[in-house]
Amino acid sequence: MPNASLTEWLRDRGDEELVELLRARPDLAAPPPADSSVLATRAGVRSSVARACEELDAFALSTLEALVVLDADQEPTSLEALAELLGSEVTPQRVRRTVQLLRAHALVWGDDDGLAVPTTLREAVPSTPGGLGRPSSLARAEAEEAVAALDDGERALVDKLADGSPLGRTRDAALERPRADSDSPAERLLARSLLLRRDKQTVELPREMAFAVRGDCPMGTVQPEEPILDLVEREQHTVDSTSAGAVLELLRHMESLLDAWGDDPPDVLRSGGVGVRELRRTAKDVDVDEDRLALLVELAVAAGLLARTDDEAPQWVPTTQSDTWRSSMPEQQWAVVAKTWLDLPRLPGLIGARDEKDKPLGPLSEQLRRPNAPRDRRRVLTLLDELPSGHGIRDAADVAAVLAWRAPRRGGRLRDDLVRWSVAEATAIGVVALGALPTAGRALLDGSSEAAKLLGESLPEPLDHVLVQADLTVVAPGRLEPDLAAEMHQIADVESAGSATVFRVSESSVRRAYDAGRSADDLHAFFRERSRTPVPQALTYLIDDVSRRHGRLRAGTASAFLRCDDEVLLAEVLASAALADLELRKIAPTVLVSPLPLSEVVDTMRSAGFAPVAEGPDGQVLDLTAKGPRVRAMGREPAPAALPTPSEDKLAELVRQVRAGDRASTARRGSAVTPERGRPSASATLELLRDAATHERSVWLGFVDAHGGATQRVVAPVTVGGGILQGYDQGSGELGNFPLHRITSVAVVDE
Structure with a gap:
């Protein structure tokens, strides 16, 4: 049986080779395998074989499919036969390197003249490996x-x-009874047994016919x-500056x-999401398209800048954490958002797609959750x-093609879309620019x-001045x-940004600035101090004119009061x-x-x-500008835990x-202890162990x-004493303690 030969093959491997196997396939290490036979059995389990195949590239998978075509799961085959089946365009050296990789993963074992694979591999590869149908009675020359x-x-x-599926x-x-003189090509081929009937609706091209058509590329x-x-x-500096922008x-x-x-x-x-109407309204307010806004919403919630309230009619509102974030330097703000995106277990790219009920998926909906998205x-x-440094990609489709070759089984039907979305989102966040990684992105x-520090070096130095124009724009x-930015937002409104x-x-x-406690002199x-251009007279008149009318009335709490020295205005x-x-x-009065x-x-x-x-109780101006509700930030969703790889030790x-x-x-x-009720006798065990210690004989436990x-x-x-057997484990050569109550059987080893 192949699994039995795998056991022996594993026993003949060096320690470094077994370490490499357990590193490549960590599922084989949990729980710790008792011996090589247990390790071989696990390595041949269908789920483990399928998991190992997910890590293989396209050519390695083609090699495994070729081994299945050669029935290496039933009878070992040779490297020469494998290379011949893979085609004349593939060098024997390339086949040899790939077989060595597959050996390291215990998906193939044996020497070059006796390559074998697990019997479960046939279930882990496509049902028609290599796009080949079942063999028929046709000889190669006949085909x-x-x-x-x-x-x-x-x-x-x-x-x-x-060329495709058979x-x-x-x-x-x-x-x-298909007729050889029929007008249908399929019926004529069936009549001559050049097509096989699979069921009442399906035909299959025999393997030999495909070989004959494919020629040197079976x-x-x-x-x-x-x-x-x-x-x-x-x-690189162009990439970094573009990223900073x-x-x-x-x-x-x-x-x-x-x-x-x-x-x-x-x-x-x-x-749990946001309505389409609300999204459109916000996109108009923020002046971005809906796709970009959807990404912003996903990132803001995941970063703890937005959260839902806990009342009966919950709303999405900024958190107390958002105030801290806004007061941070831009590079620190970016580091929070970028790290959030990198570890986000969701797919914002799915927003707008249709669910099984033909309804569009919106931001923050549960259907966007994908644990493998960070990977x-x-x-x-x-x-x-x-x-190489100084180079970027021209098209995300090229990246998709490379990654599809490296791991064809990852990503499912969204595999290529995932690449396109990732590149687009990374570019929007500044992690990628001009198809390359900026220094901060690396x-x-x-x-x-x-x-964050590296990004800060790429950001333009903040300006300490503005340019006031004659048309009251700044x-x-x-x-x-x-x-300066905070003061400008208080005194003026943003008309365009970029x-x-x-x-x-x-x-x-201007009235808003006065309401916040600023005076005309301020x-x-x-x-005068912040503008590099002369202050136009129109702006001076505007400030003074609003000032003359502003604050002539003073409001207080009585619940509220109004006071004014101008009795006519009060009337x-x-x-x-x-x-x-x-x-x-x-x-x-x-x-x-x-x-x-x-x-x-x-x-x-x-x-x-x-x-x-x-006006407050002390006569000072009060800023009544609404700050909006705030809630505590929700805990960040943890990234899914991958199967851990054991440490080197x-x-x-x-x-x-x-x-x-x-x-x-x-x-x-040799001599063993006679079990009592399924366990060895305690007194007999002690006697056998003490005798073995006295005569320096090894025991099997x-x-x-x-x-x-x-x-x-x-x-x-x-x-032997105190309920403990102390002895040298001949597998590791180390002195260890073995509690007697954990010993289930014992026998003397015949030398």
């Missing part, structure tokens, strides 16, 4: 003669079945080497999203990291804490210092029909009071055309245990380890 005699219609059908559907398959098109990427030369754009849009949902939080759908992203970035992929020709931001100063924006000084307020709902009443909250009084008066300023220990088990299983046993695993050991006893 070649038959192919040469085919007419055009028959040859077209045979070529089609030989199976085809046709109504002619239901005919019990396994069809085989790719022995991975595709070559089409690269474009890029200067994308990062600044990303952070600006993320802050706009937090502002939009802080002012007007969207409701949480029953499915797939890292595969794409790792390939880009392999590119550091991020390596897990280096220097990623141009920021680049990234502003944080304090590499240069254009602000517009208006009456409402604004004049600000523009106008009291007589205004638009302010009737405030229930104002006069308590002094210069004071009115209202039972309504201060914020409502101020907002209503502003809507009616007045310009009051809020653990692998070495596992191999020592296998060796010890092999020695124990092959040891010749059936033993249960601390994890409950049954093992076998050959031990040279030293002392």
Whole structure:
């Protein structure tokens, strides 16, 4: 049996080879295998074989399929026969290297004249390996003669079945007696046994016919080497600066999203996501397309910047953590977002696709969850990291082709889409630029804490000035210092954004600055000191004009009060029909009071055309600007745990245990203890062990380890006492303790 020969083959491997096997296939190491026979049995389990195949490249898989075609799971075959089947375009040296790789994974064993594979491999490869059908009674020469005699219609059908799947559907398959003179090519081929009838609807091209059509390439098109990427030369500093620009754009849009949902939080759908209508509204507010907004939303929630409230009608609102994030430096902000994307166990690229009920998938929906998404992203970035310095990819499709060759079984039906989405998302986040990894992107992929610092070196120096224009616009020709940016957002509104931001100063924006406690002198000084261009007279007039009207009315709490030295203006307020709902009443020549909250009084008066300023109990100006609700950030979803690979020390220990088990299983046993009720007698066990220690003879032990695993050991006893056998484990050569209550059987080893 092949599995029996695998056991012996494993026993003949060196320790380093077994360590390499357990490293390549960590599922074989848990729980620790007792000996080589257990290791061989696990290596041949169908699920383990299928898992090992997921790590193989296209040519290695083609090699395994060729071995199945050669029936190496039933009778060993030769390397020469394998190379011949793989075709004349594949060199024997390439086949030999791949076979050696497969040996290292215990998917193939034996010497070059006796290659064998697990019996379960046939279940792990396609049902028609190499696109070949079942063999028939046709000889190779007969098949070649038959192919040469085919007419055009028959040859077209045979070529089609030989080039892809050997199976085809046709109504002619239901005919019990197909006619050789029929008008149907399929029926004529069936009549001459050049097609096999599989069922009433399916026919199959015999293997020999495919061989005759394929000629020197019996396994069809085989790719022995991975595709070559089409690269474009890029200067590294150009890649880094382009990445920095994308990062600044990303952070600006993320802050706009937090502002939009802080002012007007969207409701949480029953499915947990965000409604299409809310998404469109926000996309318009943030001035981005819906695809980019969807990615921003996914990242903001995963990074803990947005979270749902806990009330009966939950909404998506910024978190307290978002305030800390916004106060951080841009490079630190990027590091949080980029690391979140790299480890995100979800696929934002699926947003907009249809589910099984033909409904579009929205951001934050449960159907976007994909535990393997972080692994797939890292595969794409790792390939880009392999590119020579100063080079980038031309097209994501090239990356998809290479990764498809390296691991054809990964990714499923979305395999190529995953690559395209990963490249597009990485470019939007600044992890990739111009098809290459920037310096900060490489550091991020390596897990280096220097990623943020390296990005900071690529970001343009923040500016300490703006350019005021005559039309009351203010141009920021680049990234502003944080304090200057905050002041500009308070004094003016963003009119357009990009590499240069254009602000517009208006009456409402100046009033907003006054509401926050700024004075006219403050604004004049600000523009005089921060503008590299002369301050236009129109801006000076605007600031002074709003100042004259602003704050003449003073609002306080009574619940709210209004005070003004101008009794005529106060009378106008009291007589205004638009302010009737405030229930104002006069308590002094210069004071009115209202039972309504201060914020409502101020907002209503502003809507009616007045310009009051809020005042605190100490007479200082109050900033009533709404900050929006805040909630605590949700814990970040942990990345899925991959099957752990044991450490080097653990692998070495596992191999020592296998060796010890092999020695124990092959040891010749002499006198043994007679079991009582399934276990050896305690007194007889002690007597046998003490006698072996006295006469320096080794014993064979059936033993249960601390994890409950049954093992076998050959031990040279030293002392027996206190419920412990102390002796040298002849598998590892180390002195160890063996509790007597864990010994299930014992026998003296015959030398």
